[in-house]
Amino acid sequence: MGRDKATVEFDGQPLWQRQIGILRELRPENIFISARTRPSWFSDDAALLLDDPPSRGPLSGLTKALAAMRTTHxxxxxVDMPFMTSEQLAILRELAAESRGVVPVIGERAEPLAAIYPAEAAVDFATALAGTDFSLQPVIRNLAAEEKVRLLAVPAQDEGLYRSVNEP
Structure with missing residues (x-):
């Protein structure tokens, strides 16, 4: 993209602001912003979690957030999924169970960046971060095999909610 995706406007609002608004509708205990470095747009109404160098992208952010959280899920x-809604995330939240999260799947591919993770997944993410494969797909497969997450097939009519602005 050539610039910080969080500052891209969607429906007249920067993506970072839009996504925080969606999360606020769910009334979470905390909102974490994960980043490599402190973003210029960051506001103190959320907790900033900086990746430990070297950053491994989303794996670093999810690992840090799971370690920092004090809730069950x-x-x-x-930030780059502007079509997601609080209603869809609420559905995922309702499908989560004690010690078990929910990861949507489209086709054969998990959508790990619009998902619910149990606190018990922290060790799996930390183990992956200490390894050599930083892709989230193997982590999700392991979590599913350990029954820490439920893989949820996304109905065709909802697939667009999971579209990233990286896609055409």
Whole structure:
């Protein structure tokens, strides 16, 4: 994209502001902003979690957020998914169970950046971060095999909610 995705405007609002608004509608205990460095747009109404260098992208952010949270579950939402709604995230939250999260799947691919993770997933993310494969897909497969997350097939009519602005 050539610039910080969080500052891209969608429906007249920067993505970072839009996503925080969506999360606020769910009334979470805390909102974490994960980043490599402190963003210029950051406001103190959320907690900033900086990646430990070297940053491994979303794996670093999710690992840090799971370690920092003090609740039973983490709602993950990428800044570049502007079509996601609080209603869809609420559905995922309702499907989560004790010690078990929900990760949507489109086709054969998990959507790990609009998902619910249980606190118990922290060790799996930390283990992956200490390894050599920083892709989230293997982490999600392991979590599903350990029954720490439920893989949820996304109905065709909802697939657009998971679209990233990285896509055409």
């Amino acid at each position: 983490l709602i993950a939402l990428a």
